[in-house]
Amino acid sequence: MKTINYVLTGLGGQGILFLTKVLATTALTKGFNILGAETHGMAQRGGSVVSHLRVGDARSSLIRAGEADFLLSMDEAEAYRYLPYLKKGAKLFANAPSNAFPNEKVAAFLDKNQIEPFAMEASKIAMDLGSPRSTNLAMIAFYAAFDSGPLSADDLRATVDSMSPGAFKTTNLKIFDACYDTGRKMAIK
Amino acid sequence: MKEEFLLGNGAMAIGLLEAGCQIMTSYPGTPSSEILPEVVRFSKANELNTAIEWSVNEKVAFDNAFAAAISGKRAACCMKMVGLNVAADSFMSAAYIGNIGGLVIISCDDPGPHSSQTEQDSRLMARLGKVPVMDPGSPEEAREMIKAAFELSEQFQVPVLVRPAIRVCHARQNIKYDKLESNLTKADFKKEPTRWASTPKFRFLQHKALNEKHIKISEKFDTFAPFNMSTRKKGQSYPFGIVTGGVPSAVIQDMFDDLGRDDIPVLKLGAPYPFPEKLAEGFMDACDKVLVIEETDTVIEYMLRDRHKTLGRLSGHVPMEGELIPEKIEGLINNALTDCGLTPLSTSDCGAEAMELIGGLELPMRRPTLCPGCPHRASFYSIRKAMPKAIFPSDIGCYTLGSNLGVVDTVLDMGAGITMASGFYNAYIQDDVHKPIVATMGDSTFFHSGTTALINAVYNDSRFVLVILDNHITAMTGMQPAITQGVRVDGRKGNAISLETIVKGCGIEYLKVIDPFDTKNMIQTIKDAAEYANDPDGGIAVIISRHPCVIGFKDEAIPEKIEVCVSDDCDDCGFCHMRFECPAMVRNKETEKTEINKVLCAECGVCIQICPRDAVEKA
Numbered sequence: 001m002k003t004i005n006y007v008l009t010g011l012g013g014q015g016i017l018f019l020t021k022v023l024a025t026t027a028l029t030k031g032f033n034i035l036g037a038e039t040h041g042m043a044q045r046g047g048s049v050v051s052h053l054r055v056g057d058a059r060s061s062l063i064r065a066g067e068a069d070f071l072l073s074m075d076e077a078e079a080y081r082y083l084p085y086l087k088k089g090a091k092l093f094a095n096a097p098s099n100a101f102p103n104e105k106v107a108a109f110l111d112k113n114q115i116e117p118f119a120m121e122a123s124k125i126a127m128d129l130g131s132p133r134s135t136n137l138a139m140i141a142f143y144a145a146f147d148s149g150p151l152s153a154d155d156l157r158a159t160v161d162s163m164s165p166g167a168f169k170t171t172n173l174k175i176f177d178a179c180y181d182t183g184r185k186m187a188i189k
Numbered sequence: 190m191k192e193e194f195l196l197g198n199g200a201m202a203i204g205l206l207e208a209g210c211q212i213m214t215s216y217p218g219t220p221s222s223e224i225l226p227e228v229v230r231f232s233k234a235n236e237l238n239t240a241i242e243w244s245v246n247e248k249v250a251f252d253n254a255f256a257a258a259i260s261g262k263r264a265a266c267c268m269k270m271v272g273l274n275v276a277a278d279s280f281m282s283a284a285y286i287g288n289i290g291g292l293v294i295i296s297c298d299d300p301g302p303h304s305s306q307t308e309q310d311s312r313l314m315a316r317l318g319k320v321p322v323m324d325p326g327s328p329e330e331a332r333e334m335i336k337a338a339f340e341l342s343e344q345f346q347v348p349v350l351v352r353p354a355i356r357v358c359h360a361r362q363n364i365k366y367d368k369l370e371s372n373l374t375k376a377d378f379k380k381e382p383t384r385w386a387s388t389p390k391f392r393f394l395q396h397k398a399l400n401e402k403h404i405k406i407s408e409k410f411d412t413f414a415p416f417n418m419s420t421r422k423k424g425q426s427y428p429f430g431i432v433t434g435g436v437p438s439a440v441i442q443d444m445f446d447d448l449g450r451d452d453i454p455v456l457k458l459g460a461p462y463p464f465p466e467k468l469a470e471g472f473m474d475a476c477d478k479v480l481v482i483e484e485t486d487t488v489i490e491y492m493l494r495d496r497h498k499t500l501g502r503l504s505g506h507v508p509m510e511g512e513l514i515p516e517k518i519e520g521l522i523n524n525a526l527t528d529c530g531l532t533p534l535s536t537s538d539c540g541a542e543a544m545e546l547i548g549g550l551e552l553p554m555r556r557p558t559l560c561p562g563c564p565h566r567a568s569f570y571s572i573r574k575a576m577p578k579a580i581f582p583s584d585i586g587c588y589t590l591g592s593n594l595g596v597v598d599t600v601l602d603m604g605a606g607i608t609m610a611s612g613f614y615n616a617y618i619q620d621d622v623h624k625p626i627v628a629t630m631g632d633s634t635f636f637h638s639g640t641t642a643l644i645n646a647v648y649n650d651s652r653f654v655l656v657i658l659d660n661h662i663t664a665m666t667g668m669q670p671a672i673t674q675g676v677r678v679d680g681r682k683g684n685a686i687s688l689e690t691i692v693k694g695c696g697i698e699y700l701k702v703i704d705p706f707d708t709k710n711m712i713q714t715i716k717d718a719a720e721y722a723n724d725p726d727g728g729i730a731v732i733i734s735r736h737p738c739v740i741g742f743k744d745e746a747i748p749e750k751i752e753v754c755v756s757d758d759c760d761d762c763g764f765c766h767m768r769f770e771c772p773a774m775v776r777n778k779e780t781e782k783t784e785i786n787k788v789l790c791a792e793c794g795v796c797i798q799i800c801p802r803d804a805v806e807k808a
Contacts, residue, residue: 021194024361024363036360037360060440060515066537080552081547081552084540105549
């Protein structure tokens with residue numbers, strides 16, 4: 001199959017590596033080959049964190065600029081920072097207020113490159129539902145609602161279910177379902 | 190058969206154990222740090238008898254592995270590339286002397302650099318030490334290369350270096366593996382002083398024998414598929430070819446597949462030294478021009494030896510510094526093809542338009558910083574408060590980030606916090622100037638390279654204050670256990686080494702142990718220590734600033750959580766988020782006051798002590 005490329009970004013401490021793991025584990029259970037690239041060490045301390053995930057038969061872990069199918073960002077500014085990775089026709093998901101994302105300059109660029117932006121206040125929903133640290137899972141659910149790419153919402157939800165530690169399982173699934181519903185409404189429009 | 194989404198470092202751990210590696214030593218350093226813990230994990234899961242240790246430094250790790258290998262066992266040591274500098278003394282002799290059981294050194298490079306002080310290329314160290322080297326392009330290839338490296342090492346009785354770059358170490362890939370078995374080879378050291386303790390006369394003979402081995406290994410590398418291979422068709426000639434290895438070779442293979450370019454032949458040299466002369470010669474003969482794409486230096490490019498045909502760093506076609514990320518490779522191949530009058534790979538702008546757009550967005554600069562609640566932040570605050578005019582030599586670790594707080598003036602290498610303090614003292618005292626100096630160093634770094642530095646400084650009567658930042662852990666590289674805690678890599682009990690005993694053993698008479706969370710006490714202690722260092726009858730003063738790492742010891746680090754809020758007294762001076770640089774303290778643009786980010790806040794309460802306006806209080 002053709003390699004599907006995900007760029008996943010945010011700030012240190014927001015759980016980008018866990019987010020990557022959920023997508024990767026789902027891909028693995030579906031029998032896909034996967035390759036990813038992570039940020040560790042000093043680069044991880046509070047700065048901008050980026051993780052690449054390639055589903056398919058790639059050999060190198062880094063995604064080339066202009067080759068990413070999806071960008072999931074836990075932070076608005078970080079979503080902008082990694083725009084060069086997106087290919088024509090890609091989808092961009094950001095943790096940001098939907099009425100203010102993207103900003104004007106970026107909107108023109110996205111339009112020109114047929115990149116579709118989608119925003120949801122994932123951190124607010126996660127906080128309201130009792131687990132601000134689960135914003136990463138909120139973003140996965142938001143992405144899942146658009147049903148694009150090789151990983152289905154059911155499969156992703158099952159992974160969240162199996163990977164969430166006992167005490168967080170119910171809350172995480174509640175957050176997943178709420179964000180999936182929010183995403184569905186946008187997707188159907 | 191199991192399958193896991195493993196780090197490259199995990200895939201290498203599998204490779205080590207599949208090869209029957211019995212002895213494994215390491216000192217942590219990004220990007221190598223996870224190899225050893227993964228060896229522990231797989232050894233435990235498969236009930237292997239692998240002997241595994243975190244060594245005190247890389248030289249110690251190397252020597253331990255070397256002794257095992259000359260006893261007939263398969264041994265490996267791993268480190269980051271600057272760690273190989275520390276082990277260099279042993280490394281340079283090892284190939285001359287050789288080994289019996291396979292000896293593999295894994296030295297992880299950091300092109301970029303992302304988390305290192307240099308971009309040095311370990312393949313050059315291999316050349317210097319006359320050690321054969323392999324350069325994997327992916328986790329799976331690294332695993333296979335390690336097994337091949339052990340075979341080669343035993344066949345030729347010579348150590349082999351495997352050099353994975355950060356994009357192999359911190360790549361993740363789905364890796365399948367079977368049950369692993371213990372290698373039961375027994376230690377059997379056979380005395381042979383002319384070999385193992387050879388004098389210069391015998392070293393000459395060993396050198397000669399090593400050079401003869403190199404000719405044979407070079408011949409082996411000529412047909413060393415799949416690590417060394419060429420995609421050119423026999424008898425065909427080409428206007429342009431690419432010679433590559435390691436991570437760039439994987440990028441180029443992917444790119445050519447994506448773009449459907451099979452007209453450009455690629456010579457991949459995953460085992461570039463001893464140089465596969467015949468393989469390279471055939472490729473060079475078939476191509477009018479070749480572009481060399483390798484990380485990070487000019488190893489293959491030098492060894493090709495044809496300045497008329499070869500394009501690369503020396504011809505200005507490849508940048509001399511920085512990581513060769515895929516779009517950069519795409520761009521430089523396009524440029525080289527255009528220069529040769531050929532059709533470029535693509536018309537892609539390699540992200541240039543988007544980069545220009547981003548440049549105009551004024552995105553926040555996000556430099557690495559100490560974690561919220563980090564005890565180092567409190568220590569640095571007190572040091573600066575007590576001795577604002579001092580020189581601050583520091584060292585390698587999380588606390589290097591004290592540079593953001595204005596309390597780290599120099600970082601040279603492991604141990605230089607102390608050696609440079611004595612060096613500064615000497616430089617000033619020669620002019621009769623008593624320059625205040627406060628050096629900082631972490632506990633793990635102190636054991637790694639600080640003790641010899643401190644002994645030297647005491648012996649030569651230097652004067653400064655040394656603050657040892659003891660957080661009970663090696664934090665930056667991923668929370669490896671500290672020697673002071675007496676816990677070994679596999680969780681077994683070792684012998685805890687007392688920092689106080691070692692410091693006193695170095696000849697230090699002035700030693701105070703304090704908790705940095707009490708900043709008032711720490712400030713006074715530093716002032717007293719500085720006075721002692723300045724007293725004609727005094728000496729070097731050492732302060733151990735002891736508080737557990739807030740990430741490594743979540744519960745113990747902050748036993749009493751202090752929830753804080755910011756009062757109306759905040760006058761937006763910015764000290765807390767700009768100088769103290771706590772990530773949990775954020776300026777609200779609208780209210781023009783500081784706010785606490787509750788998600789990030791560790792509730793250490795130190796901000797109550799440091800706010801210049803006393804505007805932070807218990808909630």
